[in-house]
Amino acid sequence: MTDEDDRRKFQERRHPSEKDETAMPRRARDSGRVRAAIRTELEEVAEQSDHRATRERAAAPKVISLENIYLAFDEPILENVSFDAKEGDTIVVVGESGTGKSTILKLILRLLVPDSGRVSIDGEEITHLTFDDALKVRQKMGMVFQGAALFDSMSVYENVAYPLREHTTLGEDEIEARVREKLEFVDLEPDRVMDQLPSELSGGMKKRVGIARGMANNPEIMLYDEPTSGLDPLTTATITYLIIKLQRELQVTSVVVSHDIRSAFRMASKIALLANKRIGFFGSPEEMTGSDDPYIHDFLGGF
Amino acid sequence: MILERFNDAAKRTVYSLQEFFVLAGKAIGFIFVKPFYASDAVQQMDAIGVGSIGIVLLTGFFTGMVLALQSSVQLKTFGATDYIGSLISGSMIRELGPVLAGLMVAGRVGSGIAAQLGSMRVTEQIDALNTLGTDPIKKLVTPRVLAALIMLPVLTVINDFIGILGGNVIATFYLGKPASLYWKTVFEQILNGGFTLRFIPNDFIQGLIKPFVFGGIISLVACYYGLKTTGGTEGVGVSTTRTVVTASILILVTDYFLTQIILAIFQP
Numbered sequence: 001m002t003d004e005d006d007r008r009k010f011q012e013r014r015h016p017s018e019k020d021e022t023a024m025p026r027r028a029r030d031s032g033r034v035r036a037a038i039r040t041e042l043e044e045v046a047e048q049s050d051h052r053a054t055r056e057r058a059a060a061p062k063v064i065s066l067e068n069i070y071l072a073f074d075e076p077i078l079e080n081v082s083f084d085a086k087e088g089d090t091i092v093v094v095g096e097s098g099t100g101k102s103t104i105l106k107l108i109l110r111l112l113v114p115d116s117g118r119v120s121i122d123g124e125e126i127t128h129l130t131f132d133d134a135l136k137v138r139q140k141m142g143m144v145f146q147g148a149a150l151f152d153s154m155s156v157y158e159n160v161a162y163p164l165r166e167h168t169t170l171g172e173d174e175i176e177a178r179v180r181e182k183l184e185f186v187d188l189e190p191d192r193v194m195d196q197l198p199s200e201l202s203g204g205m206k207k208r209v210g211i212a213r214g215m216a217n218n219p220e221i222m223l224y225d226e227p228t229s230g231l232d233p234l235t236t237a238t239i240t241y242l243i244i245k246l247q248r249e250l251q252v253t254s255v256v257v258s259h260d261i262r263s264a265f266r267m268a269s270k271i272a273l274l275a276n277k278r279i280g281f282f283g284s285p286e287e288m289t290g291s292d293d294p295y296i297h298d299f300l301g302g303f
Numbered sequence: 304m305i306l307e308r309f310n311d312a313a314k315r316t317v318y319s320l321q322e323f324f325v326l327a328g329k330a331i332g333f334i335f336v337k338p339f340y341a342s343d344a345v346q347q348m349d350a351i352g353v354g355s356i357g358i359v360l361l362t363g364f365f366t367g368m369v370l371a372l373q374s375s376v377q378l379k380t381f382g383a384t385d386y387i388g389s390l391i392s393g394s395m396i397r398e399l400g401p402v403l404a405g406l407m408v409a410g411r412v413g414s415g416i417a418a419q420l421g422s423m424r425v426t427e428q429i430d431a432l433n434t435l436g437t438d439p440i441k442k443l444v445t446p447r448v449l450a451a452l453i454m455l456p457v458l459t460v461i462n463d464f465i466g467i468l469g470g471n472v473i474a475t476f477y478l479g480k481p482a483s484l485y486w487k488t489v490f491e492q493i494l495n496g497g498f499t500l501r502f503i504p505n506d507f508i509q510g511l512i513k514p515f516v517f518g519g520i521i522s523l524v525a526c527y528y529g530l531k532t533t534g535g536t537e538g539v540g541v542s543t544t545r546t547v548v549t550a551s552i553l554i555l556v557t558d559y560f561l562t563q564i565i566l567a568i569f570q571p
Contacts, residue, residue, distance in 0.1 A: 106430075109433070109434055111430060111433055111434070131438070135433075135436045135437070135438065136436070138433070138434055138435070138436050139436045141434070143430075143431070143434040145427045145430065145431060146427070147426055147427060149426055149427040149428050149430065149431040150428075150431075151423075151428055151431070151432075152426075152428070162435060163435045163436070166435060166436055166437055167436055213435075
């Protein structure tokens with residue numbers, strides 16, 4: 001192991017956000033664009049941390065609560081999984097591939113029902129709801145799917161307008177204004193993309209439209225399934241930045257499923273590490289880097 | 304060991320059947336429950352109905368012609384070629400029209416529906432609908448079922464007519480029978496079949512109940528397999544194949560039993 005590696009590891013442990021300043025520009029020395037994007041992002045993170053601290057002191061109410069979840073299909077997937085998300089929290093669920101991270105999102109959305117245990121949204125238990133009532137609870141949530149899951153028979157405009165048409169009585173002018181607002185929020189030019197079909201968009205643009213659709217109805221909870229997987233480093237940085245911007249400006253409670261530790265550290269107020277069907281660690285990024293647990297060390301070691 | 308496996312297979316079959324009938328019940332029930340996705344239904348009618356007119360015209364016309372050609376050989380031996388019109392009209396309206404239209408639509412539309420819903424399933428668009436607070440059965444299945452229930456009888460009528468017209472071509476140009484004689488025997492056949500409620504020909508009842516049922520079978524089987532798709536793009540292929548095979552077999556089997564039932568009810 002070289003001296004430089006040692007030094008970086010030491011810094012990572014002491015201050016997680018600092019590692020990016022040393023690691024990222026080295027990788028992208030030629031591109032001023034990348035550096036600029038990352039710099040703004042880190043500034044955002046710094047502000048975000050302040051927000052985080054004040055909110056934690058205020059003892060915010062629980063928005064999402066999972067208690068002793070047990071779920072098995074052919075074999076157990078989750079055993080005794082519990083965690084809470086308070087208002088304004090961003091929980092990032094990390095873990096190796098195939099450990100049931102996305103399953104947690106499906107449980108929160110009540111697309112799946114646990115074999116035992118309780119899932120509550122805003123204090124209301126959703127595990128025993130009827131199908132129709134579950135549809136109503138889902139209106140509080142916006143979900144961004146791994147592959148964006150845009151409706152490919154509809155234009156970008158219709159995709160973002162979809163939740164508005166379904167659940168509001170807004171007129172066409174108001175819907176258009178809202179769609180434009182959301183597309184601008186995710187840094188897309190409404191006039192350029194509105195009439196395009198999802199098949200004409202790049203991967204990063206699809207993700208952004210997915211985020212715009214997820215937030216169109218102004219949900220209080222945002223859920224993200226692998227928001228940065230399969231994207232280049234610059235796009236990853238901008239999507240991460242968007243998620244942070246969303247939680248800061250709109251104060252939404254978020255659950256992000258990811259195996260991208262770098263962006264996880266940037267956006268998380270709490271990190272949940274899923275290992276061996278259980279939550280192996282739950283705490284702030286600072287606590288995670290300070291942990292002595294050998295598995296956590298191995299897990300972070302790759303970064 | 305073998306018994307156990309048999310038991311598992313039986314359970315799975317019963318479970319699938321239950322799932323299918325739950326889907327069918329919901330899909331048909333939702334026709335009468337708000338919100339109505341009317342524009343989706345109209346779009347599906349266009350895709351299923353208008354989109355299938357071409358193949359229905361083509362198959363109907365050639366089936367009518369070949370039917371006339373083949374039966375002319377038999378009829379000649381009895382010297383009964385004058386009655387070719389009644390033979391064509393009877394078999395087209397009661398049997399071939401509905402079954403052929405059903406099979407063609409199962410191949411063209413059923414596979415399309417299964418592939419579309421299947422890819423929506425594997426790209427998480429079905430989950431997205433659920434997440435956005437829409438019942439996928441209501442949004443996707445009901446409009447397709449409604450469209451198929453309405454459009455299949457319409458396609459069958461077109462198929463019947465063009466098939467009889469195909470018979471006319473053979474009767475006139477091959478057998479040398481005047482069109483007036485041909486059409487006279489066509490109508491005689493319909494009138495001789497008897498009437499329900501004094502003015503609805505029994506042949507028409509039989510010829511319209513069948514495609515209505517087939518429309519339901521095709522759309523429901525396609526939606527069922529489509530929504531149940533697992534295993535990525537390969538799964539979409541499997542669902543599509545299963546849809547066409549299952550729907551075609553069900554059409555042919557149901558056709559027999561429907562004929563028995565209808566004959567028992569409407570024939571004196």
